[in-house]
Amino acid sequence: MNNFFFCTPTKYVFGRDVENEAGQRIIDEGGTKALIVIGGGSVVRSGLLDRVTKSLEKAGIAHCLLSGIQPNPVDTKVYEGIKMARAERCDFILAVGGGSVIDTAKAIAAGVPYDGDFWDFFMGRKVERAVPVGVVLTIPAAGSEGSGNTVITRLDGLHKISIRSPYALRPKFALMNPELTYTLPFSQTSAGVADMMSHIFERYFTNTTGVEITDRICEGALKAIITEALKIKANPTDYDARANIMWSGTVAHNGICGVGREEDWASHGLEHELSAVYGVTHGAGLAVIFPAWMTFMAERKPARGAQLARRVFDIDDDDDRSAAIKGIERLKAFYREMELPTNLAELGIPDADIDLLVEKVHENKGTPFGSYVPLYPDDSRRIYETAKGV
Amino acid sequence: MNNFFFCTPTKYVFGRDVENEAGQRIIDEGGTKALIVIGGGSVVRSGLLDRVTKSLEKAGIAHCLLSGIQPNPVDTKVYEGIKMARAERCDFILAVGGGSVIDTAKAIAAGVPYDGDFWDFFMGRKVERAVPVGVVLTIPAAGSEGSGNTVITRLDGLHKISIRSPYALRPKFALMNPELTYTLPFSQTSAGVADMMSHIFERYFTNTTGVEITDRICEGALKAIITEALKIKANPTDYDARANIMWSGTVAHNGICGVGREEDWASHGLEHELSAVYGVTHGAGLAVIFPAWMTFMAERKPARGAQLARRVFDIDDDDDRSAAIKGIERLKAFYREMELPTNLAELGIPDADIDLLVEKVHENKGTPFGSYVPLYPDDSRRIYETAKGV
Known part of the structure; x- marks a missing residue:
């Protein structure tokens, strides 16, 4: 810690x-x-x-x-x-x-x-x-x-x-x-959910070890958000579900989920360029970027993604890489259930100018940026390419 | 909420x-x-x-x-x-x-x-x-x-x-x-662990529904405390374990584990009389009182104890009462591993004056006291009797 x-x-x-x-x-x-x-x-x-x-x-x-x-x-x-x-x-x-x-x-x-x-x-x-x-x-x-x-x-x-x-x-x-928040369009509720989850992910993917209490708070908050978000989908005026999501948004970002460790924030950097260049909703952009970033990390450094998969999505798989990939699939399935985009085309950017995005993100964030695995232009490019989906 | x-x-x-x-x-x-x-x-x-x-x-x-x-x-x-x-x-x-x-x-x-x-x-x-x-x-x-x-x-x-x-x-x-905290006697470390866990329990046993985010934070903190406490037993100078336990003590009591709901605090009332009359360590007293209080609740209102058992101790049992009881057994087993007393005799009070304790607790706390199930003198007596163990 x-x-x-x-x-x-x-x-x-x-x-x-x-x-x-x-x-x-x-x-x-x-x-x-x-x-x-x-x-x-x-x-x-x-x-x-x-x-x-x-x-x-x-x-x-x-x-x-x-x-x-x-x-x-x-x-x-x-x-x-x-x-x-x-x-x-x-x-x-x-x-x-x-x-x-x-x-x-x-x-x-x-x-x-x-x-x-x-x-x-x-x-x-x-x-x-x-x-x-x-x-x-x-x-x-x-x-x-x-x-x-x-x-x-x-x-x-x-x-x-x-x-x-x-x-x-x-x-x-x-x-x-x-x-x-009862009258928020569902798309705005779900983008908010993706946003708050991403605030936890940015703090969860860390090279700092020995911060179990912070890990458990992050994992618990993610579990609560997933459960309560689906309740809102079923009933937009479910007071308790709205209250849980509202408070979770604060818990996700007031610092309690990050104490005692290095945070990453590369995905926010990658997403910010999508918002700045294409004007997409920040949360929807994060729903596309994070699974792509996690997929890159499942290859390069799968340990944290594997723990996330096991503890939040109850994935039973001893292999870190394969567990991490299964977790990403579960995350994307949840996003789809929340009617969020999970690739650039669904986000309304069928022909993203990846050269421009890579140039801008390194101009704004430096080279490398992020800390879990610091990203160089080739890495950023690969993540944006992955975000295109299939 | x-x-x-x-x-x-x-x-x-x-x-x-x-x-x-x-x-x-x-x-x-x-x-x-x-x-x-x-x-x-x-x-x-x-x-x-x-x-x-x-x-x-x-x-x-x-x-x-x-x-x-x-x-x-x-x-x-x-x-x-x-x-x-x-x-x-x-x-x-x-x-x-x-x-x-x-x-x-x-x-x-x-x-x-x-x-x-x-x-x-x-x-x-x-x-x-x-x-x-x-x-x-x-x-x-x-x-x-x-x-x-x-x-x-x-x-x-x-x-x-x-x-x-x-x-x-x-x-x-x-x-x-x-x-x-490296040089704390183990008995003091373990009494501290029981104390912080009890601060979470007092907030966890509630009649307020729909507070999933707070539940998950409580459950996550309890899991972290159990894991890290056992690491300290194995190695008292494990910095990260000491750090996790130190921060968990704050998380357990700064309010984040209680937001949005009624709290109980009856067990603290019951324990305070043990400390006041017999001068026992507060945390050790709580290690004795809480399982007894939970046993009473497993009969009267088992739902929250069952959720605790399932989510913190991974008990797989569909019956609330039986799940709650199994959870209490797991909690006591952990306390024994931490060399804590789990009954009044082990706490050094083989012949507790239960009449006096019941009189004092209601004098100080009123009748009834606690909120999950409000306690009357017969209830307090039964919990103190249960704390005698077998």
Whole structure:
């Protein structure tokens, strides 16, 4: 087990109607005026934005609105938000939405008190201070409500880059009402499931040995996600299943699944290029990339894939390589049951420009990247080729 | 799943040599003078206290010392600590030890800024503010380094009572070096293992349904603890095994194993009387009480015990009652392998005064107490009788 620092200071407030606490929670954090960040019209149409602003008004919190955040959020909306927050003198950012909205809110939060260009933080500058961020979560997937990370795409050049801040960017609170997810299209629920599973996989495939407690938490969370996701497919308004999936998304990414070991994150790098170049949904892209990456690893270093197969998918096979392959088949079968794509064509990219993808991913991530088996351009190419499927 | 609030703001700093960060960490929390709280002489003899005070001196943190905290810590040491902290104007309490030392430090922390008798907090008064507490952990067991709880025994009348504070009493940081536990006597390691397992059991036996993610985390942690504890028995200086057990003790009690559901805690009530009346080690007492409590539950409400048996001990039996009983046998076999007592005689109490125990537990906990099956005096009596074994 490696040395580690672990702290999850976010206050998770979970259950029915908790969005109505937004105003009081902002007061508790010392806020007086909030920039509310939202995506498209669904939070308006559902009445959620109305309930949240009522809660703020009841608490005497002034507010202004930045709307129109899209999936794979872009730098231009961050600049817009920074300008608005400064002009309106907002001392709190409230994200009402899923990962893209929260990531945008965090980037704005880092940019507001910084004199330079916020993109500096994505180029390696450390975030020293930020405007506090709170979250009303509507899409369980990214785990951004409990992490210090944010991923933003720079439109000029299609660079999709993340910053990982252990402390400054973690939301102060996350209000999590599973009922808000009842009306998500099934494709969005299932992409979220693939996203949270991938957050666990990135931490599970490691060269660090002797971290049994973290392994078991990862394996248990994966088992729970698979069971509960299928319940949602059967009944989209199954409260407990929605609640389990929502909380699993947080557990998958708040750090508990990674303590004490090196993490990989190569698959996120490979997927980010698909999202940046082709605009695919991040979770759906991961459902395609991860089985391909795992297939590559089953040849090169099968041990972790074999343990995953045995402990999560109950594969009974003593040979590591063959066990790992069977596990991948089970994972793909689950993804298909969740109506997720498992190859590039199903993802809507029948003729992927693999040269461009390989070039971009190494430009953004360096050479090699990833840690379980560090990837060179030939490796990345092989994984993208495998992702084409048959 | 029930609504819940979850927050673990403690900064866990984990790995070799982290005790040397004590001084800097106190500065980061705004402290200038620390009351160091320790147990017996082992932290002196091992040189640990010396390393910690050197770290404080290097950081310019003045300090004074309260020593002599015993297992099942008592109110008199808390009064002594409050007096000392006030006289010396300490603005930080640093616990260097295990659960008893940390619990004493927390009770002092609550008492110092309070005008009345600190025991009021154990009688139900809410802790509004407290002096900040930090921890250098030497015994992984109680999980007190990551919880807001403290349990203190009032010598006058043998009342052993806990306070549970969701926020004010959580340590600011916990410095966790697994190497510090190499020299623990095996009996203390194994009592710690029984203690942390019991923290999971108290949360696992619940009437709340639909909390699969929390179930899986509990089951995974139990599996990890069993595997790693046996490795320590084989090799007390197995770093990774010590590290897994140390972190498992935190996971078991920082709340993640309980989110979204009612918890039980009847067994802790039953055990606390054994510790208060007979002075037995808390963890060893739990190794005796829990199988007896589970046996009672196998008759009255076997479902959760059956799931535990199937998922943690791989029992293949479709009948809930019979599966639960087989699970209890497996648990006891593990405890015996860890050289723990599994009945009152082995615990050193061949002629337990069961009338007194039943009277005391209901005096302290009320009637009924516990939630999975609320216990009345006849039930408590039956569990204590079962704990006698055969």
